[in-house]
Amino acid sequence: MSAAWSLPRGGSGFPASLEDLGAECPAAIYGRGSQALVEGLAPDGCVAIVGGRRATPYALDVARTIAAELTDAGMTVISGMAFGVDGSAHRGAIDLRAPTVAVLAGGPERPSPLGQRQIYRAILANEGAVISENAEGTEPFAHLFPARNRIMAALAGMTVVVEAASRSGSLITARQAAALGREVGAVPGQVGVARSAGSNALLADGACVVRDATDVLDAMLGPGVAVRRQAETLEPGTESLIEALEDGIGDLDGLAIATGLEPPALASLLTRMEVTGRVALTPGGCYALCRRG
């Protein structure tokens, strides 16, 4: 079990983005899990993914996928650990064994709701964090939830509502994000269905259309920045491999000699590039770079 810590406002580790709340800024952040993660949160590195508790399978899937892709791109996913969309968003990061941040209404020492304890444990096991503006021992009363949402909105550079009915609490998060000048996005849902009435209404009001992680990254960082960022975090050896492929070498042996990589590492790298679509096999069985569309 991880130890409890707290970050009082005015102290060195307190996330600066919360100051944007002005008078509404919390007096302190109490947390469990990785303190360093929370101290390092900055809006252009965080995305809040929220949505309704009774979510459609479509929404759960989209939340999980987008969360995973954003995590893979180096973003930290923040959500409220509720049933439904929130839980799926956290799971997307957990799938990659990567950190994610859960913001609770009650104290951070126990999972709330209790039914999400598995996710709670997984978040802590993967070096994530569970935080709250309320001290340990606080009961998660209903009136604390809208307030909790403003914290998510402030920490993240963009709030994405995956699916929300007209009276969903996640719409509060979106409104607060807009009020803070943060980006707001929503995933298109089925028209005429009550569960997505709220998120669709956000779109009608001008929120960004979010179909995938790229839409989020483009909205947050500007188009193309995300791609460049990905290029910076390349694995070692990728550069020389790409060069060799561009030179027309397509067989495993030739690539091993050209890059100097050991066959196991080279094979793993080639597979990962195949999975992301960077590389494919020709009909004759040689590796070749794919033209980026």
Add this chain to the structure above:
Amino acid sequence: MLAHPRHVSGLICEARLHSFDCVLAAAMTFTLHGIEARPVSVEVDVAQGLPSFQLVGLADTAVRESRERVRAALSNSGYDFPQKRITVSLAPANLRKSGPALDLAIAAALLIASDQLAAGALDRVPIAGELGLDGCLRPVAGALAMAEAAARAGHPAIGVASASSDEAALAEGIEVLPVARLRDLEALSAGTLRPAGRTVLCTEARNGADIAKLRGQPGLRRAIEIAAAGRHGLLITGPAGSGKSMAARALATIIPALEPGEALEVARVAGVTGHPIDPALPVLRPYRAPHHSISAPALIGGGSPPRAGELTKAHRGLLFLDELAEFTRPALEGMREPIEEGRVRVARVGGSVEFPCSFQLVAATNPCPCGYGESSPRCSCSPARVAGYRSRLSGALADRIDLAVLVAQPEARALAGPDGEGAAEILARTAAARDRQLERDPEGRWNADLAPGEARGVAKLSDRAEAELKAAHTSLGLSGRAHERVIRVARTIADLAGTERVGVDHLTEALSFRARPRQ
């Protein structure tokens, strides 16, 4: 007054019966039926009348010719060939008898019936051997199979041509009495013939093409190491001269040596096919490389009487099919079922025969009909021709191929470089990997032989590996079978690395070796 001749049935043998005009004797022996030896009871009736010799009991040509061999052997050993009406019956009557191994029993029964030999121990001891005209015994095919059949039937001993007694002495639970010449039957019958000591096999990995000479091809070396460690099927695609055959021979040198049970199976098959192993030498894993012009029966097994094919001769070893696309369609299709079952079934009127064929498949093929490969400027093949060529890989064989690797002509630079690791070093790793498989699986299966669905449980994929597999499944379009194969190969890679769980790197490397769908 005529006494009734006592009927002799099955394996019970009672010596001689007198009546006024017939004397009956019997001896026990075996005939080969596939890989098994079936008991045969040789009954000889010597009656008054014009000299004649009738042999009945579905005997093939070699058996029928035994009359001449027995006649000469008897005379040259100082016995008389009875000038009577001789009837030899090989029971059971509806079992095909083949091979010259029945000579000794026929001679023995004849000698007993003509009062020249006491039955004695021959009541309980079956005998087998081919007679030379001088009365000396020649080796028999399938001596081990016969000794095992005799042991199963409860006989205390078996008499075998001494040249085959070493092979027979591999069998458990039975004494082997080596018979060097016809006269030795007297000692056997009296119980004074010295039994042969039990033969123990020693095993060793193959020597051969030096894997260290496979220069400039690190990817290929890695592929054959993985294939050897898990006994995975391997397909090497490459233009002529890219070292495909050399790679197959090198692979044979880094496969761990036979285990004792496997060695016995190899000895049994070798005996049955007429090329018995020499127990004085270590037993090696078989290496068979039939030419692509081979007929389907020669490859798979068949003929009348049913004979083992190359698949069986490769049992517990390696079968290398060079120029895979040049094999005939019947040959490739005919391999489908035996490969899936691990057995060749040959159906005949007299019943079906089974031969074992559990082997490692290595195949080599050109990338396209002209042999140069599309990356070479000299290739003149149209895409349609290439597609047609590649589609000849029969579906069942594709299922046995866990690893596919493409090789190109090694560069001149690389060929001039230093030698790679030698077989001994690589063998240390593959043997250790094999040991881990043996510890894990109570049945002692190789990773390549894990049943569908089992591989996952055995593999113990880490969470990241599972995630990677899922992602790959979607974006690379893996079929269910490809999924299974990747997990099996990843398990072998993890065994080579010595880890308990399969990690994400093991999995991604395994994915790089998957066979790509035919275009």
